[in-house]
Amino acid sequence: MEYENQYQHVPAAKYEWLLFDVDDTLYPLSSGLSKACTNNIEEFMIQKLGIEGNKVSEINRVLYKNYGTSMAGLRAVGYNFDYDEYHSFVHGRLPYENLKPDPVLRSLLLSLPIRKVIFSNGDKVHVAKVLRKLGLEDCFERVISFETLNPTNGSNTSDDEHSFQLRGLSTEILDATNFPCQSALPETPIICKPFENAFGQAFKIANINPQKTLFFDDSIRNIQTGKQIGLHTVLVGTSHRTNGADYALESIHNIREALPELWESDTKKSEGIRYSGKVAIRTSVMA
Structure with missing residues (x-):
């Protein structure tokens, strides 16, 4: 009996995390x-x-x-x-009233079988308002905001020389x-994109492996930093791919057309381990 090549493992998914900016990424610049x-x-x-x-x-x-x-x-x-x-x-x-519920984007995000994390320079109140207005508040595993990276409030001490x-x-x-x-x-005490220390802290907080992460942002500088430290990158708001961007989307709504492989990971997970090769004994597999 030959059992060589009996089991064939499905390759691991290319992406295990999706990292999203908020402003001018989850909604268009035209919002004002x-x-x-x-x-x-x-x-x-x-x-x-x-x-x-x-x-x-x-x-x-x-x-x-x-x-x-x-x-x-x-x-x-x-x-x-x-x-x-x-x-x-x-x-x-x-003018948060300019933002309206986005059921199309909500459906896309909820259908993605990959962990989704917000990574914004905005404060937590602002991020929460935007997500609520767009109807996306339950689409992400966690939110990394200004306060996440800067837990101490600003200085009220008197100015020095x-x-x-x-x-x-x-x-x-x-x-x-x-x-x-x-x-x-001059150095700033604030930790924020596009600096590498902000990305490093975000990775640690959310337990993110940049090599397995796709990063969406409207800022070319943020995208370029992300690319330099190992992220796969998507520039949002333009169809013109620039240096540092692996993909470019005119709108976040174009995500499925541009990156259909993101949905393929769900199929790979459901397949688990595929059985192949010659077998001499009939077996059953429970999953």
Whole structure:
């Protein structure tokens, strides 16, 4: 009797985790939330931090460019403020009414036989509101938000001399084009995308293996960092694939057409171990 090649194991699924950004990823840029968020940030800079109104747009642009979020940039250059107050001012006044339930996306997510995790720079209240408005609050295993990576609230201590010196940096100095490398920038105490430490913490918290993970985000910088540290990447919001993006989707709704293999893992799991080859004795298998 020959039992050689009697059992043939099904290869492990390519993806075991799906990691999703929220803003401008699970809903389109056309919703207007991104523009409103930028306006609120600039108002916060004027009203709460005393930055001159004619400079806020450029300063905000430069800080966002170099730090991933305006908030991280403001803290890096010496501004102290309460994180909860910032989020309340910036996100609390967004036009959430522009977001409507998305039954198509909900159906797609619930049909995916893979673990799904949210990974957002937004605060937990904001993320919860967005998911609730879209009708997606029960579609994800867990949410990694600003508070997950930054459990301590912002500093309310008085400004020190170093903070004032940092504030004196001009936008020209802050512009990354004048730095030989990103590490020359003043460090921020905030952990957020697109920095590698944010991804590393997210992987640890959610027990994620980046080599087995597909990452969806609208930010090219976030996608590029993700690719560098081993993630498979999907750029959302454009059909043009850029450096660092394995796939590009005009809309998150195109996920099934672009990545049909995500649903194939369910079939592989149900098959378990396939039986093949010559057998001399009839057997039964219970699963």
